[in-house]
Amino acid sequence: MKTYAIRGTRTKLTGHYRQDGTRITFCNKPVGIPNGDFLGLTGWKMCTRCVKAEQRDRAHAEQVAAQFAEPMPQPIVIIPCGAAKLDHAAPAAELYTGSYHRACRRAADTLTANGGTILILSALHGLVPLDRILAPYDMRMGAAGSVTPDLLRKQARELGVDRATNVTIIAGLSYTAPALAVWPHAATPLAGLPGMGHHLRALAAIAAAEQAPAAETGPDLYAPRGSRNLTTGHLLDDATGRAHCGAELAGPNGAAVLTCAACRHAVEAEAAVEPMAPADREAAEVEAMFAAQLVTEAEATVGTWRGEWIGQAAADGALFTLTPDREQGALFA
Incomplete structure (x- = not known):
């Protein structure tokens, strides 16, 4: 079984097992580079927590597989x-x-x-x-x-x-x-x-059987751990190794007819707030700066509100000068 180092650590001489479908080890640490090539070197050892957790997980998976093999x-x-x-x-x-x-x-x-x-x-x-x-x-x-x-x-x-x-x-x-x-x-x-x-x-x-399994264009569906109910399939969250609804998963569920509503809503919510890629974000910032520059140049152009009215204000600070109207009499006297 492939072993990995812990991401960000200096030593690469401790082997860890990765949880299937995740970037997390069985001891709940982030997966680094594969380090199986160090096997046999002085100081090499296996993470005890990973070994025990992997054995428990494999035993449970075999038990679930045996259950699913039944009619x-x-x-x-x-x-x-x-x-x-x-x-x-x-x-x-x-x-x-x-x-x-x-x-x-x-x-x-x-x-x-x-x-x-x-x-x-x-x-x-x-x-x-x-x-x-x-x-x-x-x-x-x-x-x-x-x-x-x-x-x-x-x-x-x-x-x-x-x-x-x-x-x-x-x-x-x-x-x-x-x-x-x-x-x-x-x-x-x-x-x-x-x-x-x-x-x-x-x-x-x-x-209409639109949620039937084995839809080639749809995501894989998984069975929840500890249940023999295969009607509803769950969507795997690669970041946690669990379903998007939080349920622990046993393995792929080819018999699913339905998709867990909570998983589906969680995936849709994540897609709705998915951050922009760095290139897209940089392009958006450049576009915003260019738009701001155009506005600044337009405001400084003669004939605009800023250039014509405020730019030609009287030296005494008045915005504009009123010409007295003879018919208005003493109003402007």
Whole structure:
């Protein structure tokens, strides 16, 4: 394994391991030049912290790889009910007619196109399979009489999905919160999006599989450490070795269908404030100096406000001289 010196240090005889995808060593110091050529020289040694940390990281990576090598569990997708409904009893898959619910349903259909289960989170009935017959009702999540997290946990056990590891919750905050009480590790692709318009655009993108993995022009997506939920991929921050949202990463996630919203927003924010390159900054400074020079020269030109009016002010300090008007009488006497 390649070893490196610490940047800025005089001695190059201590070998350090670099964390994959970063410029940071396993002992959390900045990476310098490769120093493997010094191996065998008198005084050569390996950083103990780097060796131990690399061994732990490799063991965990092998464990995660073994988990990922197992058959991928079928996804469980939770979507919300809706206020708009048919005026008669119908299967849950048909009962809700609102545009937001239908958008969530289309996204869920995409995520389960190769198998999986869609459950509707009803404010009155809790977790409902698509084929369950329901009569129209009027209940909002969080209102008196609506379902509780304890009831949802019980229903999840009865449905055999309480221990599911591949769960995605496609819903607003009022429905996502109680569902997370059942599956705290679940992916929440709409989390952090500010309003209905952003939700609908994200749902349309999921439904159209625009966020599908293996997009050759898109960035690599990574799996979070300690989770087997591969639905959401995270973006690597090369400076820290973590995801842009702060999560620890285990390795590439080729099964991701969604991109972590927090990672995406962080990357967009960094791009928006990205400093100018030195050459661009120098060109901008030269352009500003040239513009200032043009203004100065223009102000000094005869015929301008500064050159004509102030430049020809009377010696006594008066800005201009008034000629008395005979009709104004004593005003100028």
